[in-house]
Amino acid sequence: MRALVQRVTSARVSIDGEVVGSIGAGLCVFVGVTHSDDGIVASKLAAKVANLRVFDERSLLETGGSALVISQFTLYGDTTRGRRPSWVAAARPEQAAPLMEVFCASLGVPVETGRFGAHMEVALVNDGPVTLMLEA
Numbered sequence: 001m002r003a004l005v006q007r008v009t010s011a012r013v014s015i016d017g018e019v020v021g022s023i024g025a026g027l028c029v030f031v032g033v034t035h036s037d038d039g040i041v042a043s044k045l046a047a048k049v050a051n052l053r054v055f056d057e058r059s060l061l062e063t064g065g066s067a068l069v070i071s072q073f074t075l076y077g078d079t080t081r082g083r084r085p086s087w088v089a090a091a092r093p094e095q096a097a098p099l100m101e102v103f104c105a106s107l108g109v110p111v112e113t114g115r116f117g118a119h120m121e122v123a124l125v126n127d128g129p130v131t132l133m134l135e136a
Contacts, residue, residue, distance in 0.1 A: 001037045001045045001099070002075045003134045004030040007054050011068045011124035013114040020120075021112030026065035027052075028124045031103055032075025033096035034089050042099045045136035046106035054130050066110040070122055071100050093117055 005027055012022035029049055033042075049067070051059045060067065073096065077085035091099070097116045104111045114120045 001034065001041050001103075001136050002032040003045055003049055004072070004075060005049055005052065005054075005132045005134060006124060007127045007130035008068075009125045009127045011122065013068060013070060013112075014121045014123075015115055015118050021068055021114055023066040023068045023110075023112050025063075025127070026067055026109070027054075027060055028068045028070070028122070030070050030072040030075060031100060032072050033091040033099050034076050035091050035095070037091060037095075037099055039099065039102045041136050042102040043106040045134060046103045046108075048134050048136060050107050050109060052132070052134075054132070060107075060109050064109075066112065067104075067107055068112045068122075068124075069100070069104050069107075070114045070120065071096065071116050 008028045011028040012019050050061050053059050055063045073090040076090040079085050
């Protein structure tokens, strides 16, 4: 499981022009799931994200911030051959969707989300900028 984490002053996700999730200061987290992931991995990665000290040496849990979590299978895109990414390493929706729910529930902070499998537009203001890739 991978998470691309961005510290933000605000972030929102829209589907067909309708905002379905938005946060103020906190973390925008793009999460990718692969075939070997399970609930333990999802909870472990959520704990890493929630305890990441990127707010003046404090974590999201300590600041009382929120998370906008977006499912992003493209984090497992393989571009080592040719010009077209391969998505073979990304988990199928029937495996990934429940693990996204475990991840969100395990964060321990207020969570907003997009809609799994939908075409989404994400707008964010990266604070710093701070962007980190985490794996569990």
